[in-house]
Structure formats: structure tokens, C-alpha cells
Amino acid sequence: MPILEKISQPSMARHWTDSIPLEFHYTAGVAGEKFRRELRDNGRFLVSKCAKCKNSYVPARMFCPSCFIEMKETRAIDEPGYVYSYTTVNRNRAGEPGETVTLALVKFEGVEGGIIHRLDDKTIDKAAFGIKVVPILKDRTERTGALSDIISFKQA
Ligand SMILES: [Zn+2]
Numbered sequence: 001m002p003i004l005e006k007i008s009q010p011s012m013a014r015h016w017t018d019s020i021p022l023e024f025h026y027t028a029g030v031a032g033e034k035f036r037r038e039l040r041d042n043g044r045f046l047v048s049k050c051a052k053c054k055n056s057y058v059p060a061r062m063f064c065p066s067c068f069i070e071m072k073e074t075r076a077i078d079e080p081g082y083v084y085s086y087t088t089v090n091r092n093r094a095g096e097p098g099e100t101v102t103l104a105l106v107k108f109e110g111v112e113g114g115i116i117h118r119l120d121d122k123t124i125d126k127a128a129f130g131i132k133v134v135p136i137l138k139d140r141t142e143r144t145g146a147l148s149d150i151i152s153f154k155q156a
Pocket residue numbers: 050051052053054055064065066067068
């Protein structure tokens with residue numbers, strides 16, 4: 001097929017399949033860095049608050065998604081979160097049968113956004129919407145400032 005011929009299906013184009021070794025490094029950004037440090041150092045989630053609309057967001061971010069202004073006010077969450085939504089999966093990332101885990105979107109009262117993580121099956125027999133949860137964290141000396149510092153969320 002000549003290069004100037006119009007194609008209607010992507011599979012009709014001449015192509016080859018290969019891979020390119022690439023390595024990516026993304027920065028967490030200013031607010032992301034503060035969020036990660038608070039999680040690592042104090043085991044808490046950092047929230048940013050908009051001075052204009054008064055909305056709060058977790059994870060902390062630089063700019064309000066509604067007002068597009070910089071949010072300079074932050075606070076750490078001390079209250080338990082609640083299960084906003086959840087699902088149970090029994091396959092690994094490759095789609096093969098694997099460990100059964102329940103993943104939840106954990107939200108916090110009065111805060112937009114949330115944290116998606118696994119629920120602790122030892123303290124939570126049956127996941128349900130609205131149950132209060134708190135994070136189980138790795139020991140302070142093992143934390144790196146990543147969401148993997150959270151082992152799971154347990155019932156509060
Ligand atoms: Zn705002």
C-alpha cells in the first residue's frame with residue numbers, strides 16, 4: 001500500500017512490532033512531595049485547601065481544580081476515612097488467577113478525592129460502603145514516602 005493511500009483501519013498500515021527500552025522518572029511535584037513526606041514521617045495524609053471555594057483535596061495538590069488558583073493551606077488528616085466504593089479481585093495484573101484482595105476507594109469527610117488501596121481482610125470480614133477505616137502503615141523506618149507505605153486499611 002503506498003504511503004499516500006488513505007487507510008480506514010489501523011491494522012492496514014505497514015508496521016512492525018518491537019520494543020524500545022525506556023526508563024521514566026517523574027517528580028511528585030511540590031504538593032506531591034509534601035504529601036509523601038507527611039505520609040513517610042508522620043503516617044498521615046496531607047490535604048490541601050482552596051482559599052476561594054474552601055474545598056479540600058487529598059492527595060494534596062498545588063492548584064484547585066475548580067478555581068485554578070494555588071492552594072497554599074495544608075493540613076494532615078487525623079480522622080478515619082470511610083469506604084466509598086470497593087471491589088474484590090482474584091486475578092493478578094496479568095489476568096491469571098491469584099490472591100483474592102478487596103480494593104477500596106477510601107474517602108474522608110469534607111475532603112474531595114481519596115486513596116485507593118486494599119482492605120485488611122483480618123479486621124474486615126465483609127466490605128461494605130461507609131465503614132470507617134484507618135491505614136495500617138509500615139514501620140516508620142521502612143517507609144519511603146510511597147503509597148506502598150500503606151499495607152492496607154483496617155476497620156477503625
Ligand atoms: Zn477552589
